[in-house]
Amino acid sequence: MGDFMQKNRYITGLDGLRALAVLSVIAYHLDLPFAMGGFIGVTVFFVLSGYLITSLLLSEWEKTNTIDLKNFWFRRAKRLLPAIFLLLIVLNIIVPIFVPNATKHLHSDTIAAIFYYSNWLYIFQHLSYFETFNTPMFLTHFWSLAIEEQFYIFWAIALFWLFKIRLKKGVIASLSFIFACFSAIWMAHLYQPGMDPSRVYYGTDTRLFSLLIGASFALCFPIHHLRELKKMSSKFTLELFGIIGVLVIFCMVCFTNEYMSFLYYGGMFLLSITTGLLVISICSPSNTLLSKLFSLYPLEWIGKRSYSIYLWHYPIITFMHSKVNTAGISYLEILYELFIIFALASLSYTFVETPIRKGKKIRLKKFALSFTLIMVMAISVSCNYSQPKPAQKSNVAHAIQKGNETKEVKAVAKTQEAKPVDETSTPTQTTTTTTKTPILTNATAIGDSIIIDATPVLQEGVPELSVYGKVGRQMSELKPIVQQLKKNNQLGDVVIIELGSNGAFPKEMLEEVINMIGKNRKVILINTRVPRPWCPVVNQTLEDVAKEYPNTSVIDWFSASKNHDEYFVDDGVHLTSEGADVFASLIEKKLNEINPENINKKSTNQ
Numbered sequence: 001m002g003d004f005m006q007k008n009r010y011i012t013g014l015d016g017l018r019a020l021a022v023l024s025v026i027a028y029h030l031d032l033p034f035a036m037g038g039f040i041g042v043t044v045f046f047v048l049s050g051y052l053i054t055s056l057l058l059s060e061w062e063k064t065n066t067i068d069l070k071n072f073w074f075r076r077a078k079r080l081l082p083a084i085f086l087l088l089i090v091l092n093i094i095v096p097i098f099v100p101n102a103t104k105h106l107h108s109d110t111i112a113a114i115f116y117y118s119n120w121l122y123i124f125q126h127l128s129y130f131e132t133f134n135t136p137m138f139l140t141h142f143w144s145l146a147i148e149e150q151f152y153i154f155w156a157i158a159l160f161w162l163f164k165i166r167l168k169k170g171v172i173a174s175l176s177f178i179f180a181c182f183s184a185i186w187m188a189h190l191y192q193p194g195m196d197p198s199r200v201y202y203g204t205d206t207r208l209f210s211l212l213i214g215a216s217f218a219l220c221f222p223i224h225h226l227r228e229l230k231k232m233s234s235k236f237t238l239e240l241f242g243i244i245g246v247l248v249i250f251c252m253v254c255f256t257n258e259y260m261s262f263l264y265y266g267g268m269f270l271l272s273i274t275t276g277l278l279v280i281s282i283c284s285p286s287n288t289l290l291s292k293l294f295s296l297y298p299l300e301w302i303g304k305r306s307y308s309i310y311l312w313h314y315p316i317i318t319f320m321h322s323k324v325n326t327a328g329i330s331y332l333e334i335l336y337e338l339f340i341i342f343a344l345a346s347l348s349y350t351f352v353e354t355p356i357r358k359g360k361k362i363r364l365k366k367f368a369l370s371f372t373l374i375m376v377m378a379i380s381v382s383c384n385y386s387q388p389k390p391a392q393k394s395n396v397a398h399a400i401q402k403g404n405e406t407k408e409v410k411a412v413a414k415t416q417e418a419k420p421v422d423e424t425s426t427p428t429q430t431t432t433t434t435t436k437t438p439i440l441t442n443a444t445a446i447g448d449s450i451i452i453d454a455t456p457v458l459q460e461g462v463p464e465l466s467v468y469g470k471v472g473r474q475m476s477e478l479k480p481i482v483q484q485l486k487k488n489n490q491l492g493d494v495v496i497i498e499l500g501s502n503g504a505f506p507k508e509m510l511e512e513v514i515n516m517i518g519k520n521r522k523v524i525l526i527n528t529r530v531p532r533p534w535c536p537v538v539n540q541t542l543e544d545v546a547k548e549y550p551n552t553s554v555i556d557w558f559s560a561s562k563n564h565d566e567y568f569v570d571d572g573v574h575l576t577s578e579g580a581d582v583f584a585s586l587i588e589k590k591l592n593e594i595n596p597e598n599i600n601k602k603s604t605n606q
Contacts, residue, residue, distance in 0.1 A: 011223070013282035014048065015303025016294025021045050022306040022313075024253050025141075026341070028533060029317050030334055036533040037256035042144045043210050043268055044249065047275040049148050050155075050214025055223040057159050058169070067160045076152050080145075080307075082356045083348050086371075087311050088113060090378050091138055098319075102136045109139040116150060119143035119202040128198045130258045130503060130532070141314040147204050151211045173219035180212035184269040191264035194476030194505045200264055210272040217276040226283050235286045242290035245278025257537050259504035308345035308353065316341050319381045340381055347374055441465075441591050444491055446481055447498030447526070448473040450583070453575040457584035462591065466492060475505035478513050491517070494594065496587060498526040500538035501573060510545050514552060522594050523552040524587070529561050531572040553594065555586050 021041035028038025060067050088110050096103045112118040122129070122143055129140060162172050187206035191197060200206040252271055256263055282291045302309065320337050351370035445451055445458070445467045452469035459465060468481060478499060485491040495517050497510075514523055525546055527539040539558055546552045560582065561567050567579030575583055 011283050011291075012300045012303075013291040013294035014052075014279070015306075016296065016299035017044065017048060017278065017282060018303035018306040019299040019301075020249065020294075021048070022302065022309050024249075025310065026313050026317075026338070027253075029314060030321060030337070031531055031533055032329070032334075033533070033536055035253055036537065037253045037258075037260075037263075038533075039258060040249070040252045040256070040263075040268070040271060043271050044275050045144065046148070046207065046210035047214040047217075047272050048279060050151070050211035051218045051276065051279050052214075052223070053152060053155065054159065054215040054218035057156060058218065058222050059224050061159075061163050067156065067163070069156055069160060072156055073153070076149075079353075079357055080149070083308050083311055083353050084113060084145075086348055086352055086374070087315070090374060091315060093375070094378050095138060099136055102138065105135055105137055106139070109137070109142070112146070113139050113142045116146040118146040119204060120146070123199055123202050126198075128196050129201055130196065130198065130534075136318050138315040138318050141310065143202050147207055148211070150204050151208070155211070155215065169219045173216045176212045176216045176219065180209035180216065180269075180272075183207070183209035183212065184266065187268070188265050191261070192476070193261045194259070194474060194509050196474065196503060197258060197264060201258070209269055210275075213269075213272040213276055214279070217280060221280050223283055226280075226285055235288065238281045238284045238286050239288050239290070241277035242281030242288055245274040245276075245281065246290065248274040249278070257504050257534050259534060259537075261506065302342075305342070305345045305349045308348045309341060312344045312348070313341045316344070316381055340377060344374055344377055441494055442492045443494040443496060443591065444468070444485060445496040445498065445587075446478060447496070448501050449574060450501055450526075450528075451496075451498045454580045454583045454587075457580050458587060461584060461588045464492075466490065472502055473499060474502055475499045475509055478510075479516070482513055482516055486516070491521070494522045494524060494591065496524045496526065500528045500534075500542065501530050504534040504537045505541065507541050507545060510541070511548070514545065514549055519551055521551065523549065524555060524590055524594070525552060526555045526587070527558050529558045529568075529573075553590065555590050557583065557586065560586055 021044040024035060024038040024041030024044075026038070027035030028041070032038070057067055057072070060072075091106060092110060095106050108121070109118065112121040118139065121127075122140070127137070127140070129143065159172070162175075167175075183206060187200045187203075187209070190203075190206060191200045248271055252263075252267070256267065260267070278290070281288050282294055284291065316337060320333075320340070347370045441462060441464055443462060443465045445465055447467075447469050449469065449471040451467060452471070455467045455469065458467065468485075470477075478497065482491065482495075497513075499505075510525075517523055525542045527542050528535055535558070542554055546554045561579070564579075564582075567576060567582060568574065569576055
């Protein structure tokens with residue numbers, strides 16, 4: 001984008017908008033509770049890219065009556081590839097040394113990153129963007145770069161031919177907006193509430209609308225013709241557009257999450273429209289308040305390096321960020337991570353990207369020095385990554401971290417007596433002779449891998465308990481399980497629901513299942529502790545639902561595990577043997593509380 005900006009007035013306010021977008025994404029990946037929707041920063045990038053690229057192509061057409069596609073793509077490659085190659089070289093050196101179990105994924109992801117098809121690779125691999133409990137992935141964030149590059153290729157060709165057949169800008173803008181609407185409708189059609197939204201999140205087809213909306217704004221209000229906008233709109237109107245855009249961005253960053261249906265049913269489309277308005281407000285020659293605000297030097301500095309910052313932030317956070325941290329957020333650790341991210345990005349920007357973009361020769365000494373510094377910092381960061389000790393692994397976590405998740409998980413679930421519901425199988429109930437007085441409650445537990453971790457301990461203390469556990473289970477899978485159990489007369493007098501570790505869900509989804517279970521049964525909800533932004537959302541939803549149903553109560557695993565890192569294995573989610581003991585004891589305690597006769601039986605037996 002540098003070539004375009006040099007031939008036109010450079011708008012530092014856009015750097016500020018880039019800074020806002022990249023900081024939102026970083027805050028999301030750092031699991032900061034006030035940025036649960038920080039991933040929407042990518043949508044802001046998409047709109048901005050669509051606007052600037054289209055303005056660039058339009059300007060070239062107006063000046064030369066053609067678009068030099070080869071030159072355009074060459075400039076894009078010269079701008080984007082050097083930083084990517086630097087990052088990939090560094091990662092392919094240090095990851096095999098410090099995280100060897102991630103090497104297989106890294107090699108395939110590296111090829112996908114170079115050829116810009118990462119998003120489709122992850123779709124076909126069914127790799128979730130939002131569930132990160134498996135083998136460490138260092139290049140997942142390249143999905144968005146892939147979409148942008150695909151857009152650069154096909155939109156440039158499309159625009160060239162649309163100009164060639166002499167369509168007016170207004171007509172092209174209308175067509176662009178119509179296709180944007182189709183893309184947003186397609187996203188809403190494919191989205192399934194309560195299910196992992198990664199397909200619609202990754203897809204070029206379902207994210208294209210943000211880029212096309214940016215393009216539509218560029219065709220109507222190109223950056224090189226914005227002086228005309230000053231005559232058409234008052235400064236107040238432009239200020240209002242900008243304020244609306246900023247408010248929508250901040251509200252979505254702070255109050256949405258990746259499982260909120262609103263985002264996929266038009267929320268991201270709305271964000272794209274308001275971001276377009278914000279871009280116009282910032283670019284306007286009217287010198288709006290927001291253009292001054294977004295031009296502040298700290299934001300400008302971050303914005304100019306936002307591409308490098310985006311490239312480096314995800315691998316650094318993957319290496320450094322503590323997954324097992326039950327004591328709360330360590331802001332000192334976060335500041336250190338930010339320092340490393342900005343330092344590496346600045347070295348890349350100053351000594352690699354800028355010289356190549358400006359056509360200058362890279363001075364070998366400076367390049368060698370910067371590469372050495374980057375390697376030293378990267379290695380020091382890698383040393384922070386602690387390889388999990390085999391003895392600390394839960395059975396489920398150990399299976400997940402082997403390359404073949406599906407096969408291993410099924411085997412583990414079977415040995416833990418946590419079989420899926422079907423027409424031919426029933427859960428195994430184990431009667432074990434122990435010194436512990438058993439709780440004679442006919443109970444059913446339905447959950448994910450956490451309940452599987454605790455199953456051996458639970459079946460010692462609650463021999464009448466039937467466990468239905470499945471790795472990665474979502475709340476959306478609960479309803480058919482309960483329906484089948486009721487149909488087979490297998491649903492216990494007490495139903496324990498341990499779900500939410502793998503993502504948030506609509507409140508109504510759980511309420512429907514509790515109504516199905518009925519008032520004559522007790523329902524126990526277990527809240528969650530996972531190092532992901534949806535954790536507080538899930539726990540609040542469980543609390544809200546429990547307040548509405550007298551037969552429903554909550555086990556507060558989140559509070560019980562506070563300051564107890566020893567309860568969790570290296571992924572910060574699955575349980576150690578000590579954690580499984582405590583987890584099971586909380587369930588046994590709750591069963592005694594809601595069934596006082598168990599206490600009498602216990603005292604009689606003793």
